[in-house]
Amino acid sequence: MITLNINGQNHDLDVEPEMPLLWVLRDRLNMTGTKFGCGVAQCGACTVHVDGESRRSCSTMVGDVVGSEITTIEGLDGKVAKAVQTAWQKLDVVQCGYCQSGQIMSAIALLSMIEKPTDADIDAGMEGNICRCGTYQRIRAAIHEAAKSLA
Amino acid sequence: MLKMRQADMPTSRRAFLKGAAVASATFVLGTFVPFGRFALAEGDAAAPKPVIDPNFFLRIDSDDTVTVLLKHLEMGQGVSTGLSTLVAEELDADWSKMRFDHGPNNPKVFNNLFFGSYIGTGGSTSMANSWTQMRQVGAAARAMFVAAAAKQWNVPAAEITVENSVLKHPSGKSARLGELVEAAMKEPVPQEIKLKEPKDWKYIGQKLPRLDTPGKTTGKAIFALDFRRPNMLVAMVARPPRFGGTAGKVDDAAARKIAGVVDVVQIPSGVAVLAKDTWAAMRGREALTIDWQLDKSEGRSSDEMLAEYRDLAGKPGLKADRRGDAAAALGNASDVHEAEFVFPFLAHAPMEPMNCVIELTKDGAEIWGGSQFQSIDDYAVSQVLGTTPDKIKIHTLLSGGSFGRRANAFADWAVEAAHIAKAIGGKAPVQLVWTREDDIKGGLYRPMVLHKLKAGLKDGRITGWQHAIVAKSILVGTPFEGMMVKDGVDATTVEGVAETPYQIENFAVDVHNAKTEVPVLWWRSVGHSHTAHVMETTMDELAGKAGQDPLAFRLSYLKEGAREAGVLKLAAEKAGWGKEMPAGTGQGIAMHHSFGSYVGMVAEVAAQEGGFKVSRIVAAVDVGIAINPDVIAAQVEGAIGFAMSAILRNRITFKDGVVEQGNFDDYEPTRMKEMPVVEVHLVTSAEPPSGIGEPGLPPLAPAIGNAIFAATGKRFRSLPFQGPISA
Numbered sequence A: 001m002i003t004l005n006i007n008g009q010n011h012d013l014d015v016e017p018e019m020p021l022l023w024v025l026r027d028r029l030n031m032t033g034t035k036f037g038c039g040v041a042q043c044g045a046c047t048v049h050v051d052g053e054s055r056r057s058c059s060t061m062v063g064d065v066v067g068s069e070i071t072t073i074e075g076l077d078g079k080v081a082k083a084v085q086t087a088w089q090k091l092d093v094v095q096c097g098y099c100q101s102g103q104i105m106s107a108i109a110l111l112s113m114i115e116k117p118t119d120a121d122i123d124a125g126m127e128g129n130i131c132r133c134g135t136y137q138r139i140r141a142a143i144h145e146a147a148k149s150l151a
Numbered sequence B: 001m002l003k004m005r006q007a008d009m010p011t012s013r014r015a016f017l018k019g020a021a022v023a024s025a026t027f028v029l030g031t032f033v034p035f036g037r038f039a040l041a042e043g044d045a046a047a048p049k050p051v052i053d054p055n056f057f058l059r060i061d062s063d064d065t066v067t068v069l070l071k072h073l074e075m076g077q078g079v080s081t082g083l084s085t086l087v088a089e090e091l092d093a094d095w096s097k098m099r100f101d102h103g104p105n106n107p108k109v110f111n112n113l114f115f116g117s118y119i120g121t122g123g124s125t126s127m128a129n130s131w132t133q134m135r136q137v138g139a140a141a142r143a144m145f146v147a148a149a150a151k152q153w154n155v156p157a158a159e160i161t162v163e164n165s166v167l168k169h170p171s172g173k174s175a176r177l178g179e180l181v182e183a184a185m186k187e188p189v190p191q192e193i194k195l196k197e198p199k200d201w202k203y204i205g206q207k208l209p210r211l212d213t214p215g216k217t218t219g220k221a222i223f224a225l226d227f228r229r230p231n232m233l234v235a236m237v238a239r240p241p242r243f244g245g246t247a248g249k250v251d252d253a254a255a256r257k258i259a260g261v262v263d264v265v266q267i268p269s270g271v272a273v274l275a276k277d278t279w280a281a282m283r284g285r286e287a288l289t290i291d292w293q294l295d296k297s298e299g300r301s302s303d304e305m306l307a308e309y310r311d312l313a314g315k316p317g318l319k320a321d322r323r324g325d326a327a328a329a330l331g332n333a334s335d336v337h338e339a340e341f342v343f344p345f346l347a348h349a350p351m352e353p354m355n356c357v358i359e360l361t362k363d364g365a366e367i368w369g370g371s372q373f374q375s376i377d378d379y380a381v382s383q384v385l386g387t388t389p390d391k392i393k394i395h396t397l398l399s400g401g402s403f404g405r406r407a408n409a410f411a412d413w414a415v416e417a418a419h420i421a422k423a424i425g426g427k428a429p430v431q432l433v434w435t436r437e438d439d440i441k442g443g444l445y446r447p448m449v450l451h452k453l454k455a456g457l458k459d460g461r462i463t464g465w466q467h468a469i470v471a472k473s474i475l476v477g478t479p480f481e482g483m484m485v486k487d488g489v490d491a492t493t494v495e496g497v498a499e500t501p502y503q504i505e506n507f508a509v510d511v512h513n514a515k516t517e518v519p520v521l522w523w524r525s526v527g528h529s530h531t532a533h534v535m536e537t538t539m540d541e542l543a544g545k546a547g548q549d550p551l552a553f554r555l556s557y558l559k560e561g562a563r564e565a566g567v568l569k570l571a572a573e574k575a576g577w578g579k580e581m582p583a584g585t586g587q588g589i590a591m592h593h594s595f596g597s598y599v600g601m602v603a604e605v606a607a608q609e610g611g612f613k614v615s616r617i618v619a620a621v622d623v624g625i626a627i628n629p630d631v632i633a634a635q636v637e638g639a640i641g642f643a644m645s646a647i648l649r650n651r652i653t654f655k656d657g658v659v660e661q662g663n664f665d666d667y668e669p670t671r672m673k674e675m676p677v678v679e680v681h682l683v684t685s686a687e688p689p690s691g692i693g694e695p696g697l698p699p700l701a702p703a704i705g706n707a708i709f710a711a712t713g714k715r716f717r718s719l720p721f722q723g724p725i726s727a
């Protein structure tokens, strides 16, 4: 039995410690906002926060995050998250939307670390998130927009 | 109306629907015309009469929420917003009250009017085929509400106005749409429908917020892979390492020992492992030992295939276009330009890998998935299950991209799921999941293509042009063949060269249909994904040899007033074409017409350590009436982001028949830092709207290649652009 703290709630789960967090979220807890894109830490679609930092849940074994605070897109809360989601909506960033949970999680982590990111900071901070629909220009603009609204 | 779905419809309508659901058992695509330029014109005798009854397309709730049932798949292109805009415009609905859902797979109602009587999304046809129909649906609904209010208030209908979902009469009477639903539903659907004049449009032409944004920014949107049924099993399939192979003896003992694995079954495409969750299915699949039968499979490497293509290109092929006498004209030239272009196989790699959920019913099945050609998917599944398409109920869900992948004549993902469900006797709902490796290695690629051409110049003018294209045909051997292949020439192989708008007197295009077991498919912009690059690179090279400005050279081959010329000029103007550029940087221009739309682009690039950086793309777009300029801009930005990866590095290659790439590490899409700044400018037009899902892609590679040449003198022809550049 493994206990995970997700979005402020403890979940007791009968899973092996090697099971990737992504599949525990999606298949055991039916929290499907976190997406499967590559399974090998290349695309960022599965990004969650572990103790406030971005983590690729497809490549994180649940045994390694016992005792940590895990946040998924469903559990977003707080000023930065709100600013990011609002900016995303204002600029209509999304296309297919499949990558966007991960993009939003990474953007929040970036803005939590750097209040006013430069384009180079955004390049670096968002490097691990692929958008096959090519919404990068709007993601960049939305991050700047969110930073502005938080200032 | 409007708040009802099939089950609650009045008897007469239900009867109609029942009749509509009886599909024929044979699948003849005689009137299937998937692409814009083959499109049936509205009013064409072969086109079924469009249904405009709002009862089929709209649900209106008492709180004024208007839900539009989409006839097209929302896969990111913004069609949910576009179709709803047309309805809301004529209904005079409050935009904040608009919602959408996908319609059922009833071909009598939700057919693509350009595809005859079939449901499908593709060829950038969604807005074009719905343009009149969806406005009529909105207008019909409005008239029914107005008629209902006129009766209740006992006033002439002509005195009633509708604004933001509220009906008003000068006497002071007013009502919301939601309050009148019951009464409006009983009104007859008007036969004569008058649409608004363009000057009265309130929504068309405006930047309305997308309807799919809220769900997609909160994790609440349900994509096919997020769908769950009680007791559902997850299936993964081990497929042969080479195309054309099959599974022989299977040892599944180790797989069955993995906790969570429930069953292992053999199906035509391979061996499926069924498990309680995805993780168990993955590990179960890894534990299989399969003796693959590969004697009929493709065993060649990419280089060997290319050698054969080159060989074919040297021989006479099927005639795809003939104007004048190209051979004689080349003989008269003072300079003959020769060029070869190679394009690799490409995977679509949509962010959401292929998947669906299937549940067998007593006489058919229900499917939940990102279905793009519902009329092919339901037919193909019905064949597997030995039933008819009307017994296959498709619930279309949001899909995480497609770029052509989900729309294929084989309905591969749906068929595979149906075989698995059948193999386990329907004992549980099945969710078929492809991993990224399954996707990258799974075929249905943009074909590998070879172009070889000769163009003659004399006194600064093109005397003649001879062109050979070698590729595996996308359509030969599929149900689309009858419509899109003529005398062996597959329109999707030669489009963009064969009908070039450039007025070249002596022009000959030959095509060779290469043979390989590698399955191929349309990939965003189909043939234009390679033909535009060849044409626009060559026009640039010829302009250089003729000592002329690339823009002026192109314009001199276009008809006066052509829309092609319009986008070229607008892109040039907005980009400051011809301005002084710093050393090591350059501008390149290109233009292409596809799917009824016209796009011109100017690229700005800089040579840099190890290659080049694309800094800016200025695009000029003519799609006729721009229904939502912001969605159009987004599609062009997106096409650029998508295509950059194929320009920078993507290629699917084979070593002894085995695909060498497997995931985003060796088939890496464009990343944030590689995305250029994109500006999109629209040509003002009163022409009916055409599509924009695909047309933003074709001119990008040549614009960039031409800019690299201007910056460095290095000419890239084949894609991707790899190799040294020195400024």
Ligand code: FES
Pocket: A035, A036, A037, A038, A039, A040, A041, A042, A043, A044, A045, A046, A047, A056, A057, A058, A059
């Ligand atoms: S699914 Fe985890 S990084 Fe791609």
Ligand code: FES
Pocket: A094, A095, A096, A097, A098, A099, A100, A130, A131, A132, A133, A134, A135, B076, B351, B400, B401
């Ligand atoms: S919006 Fe489709 S992958 Fe990013």
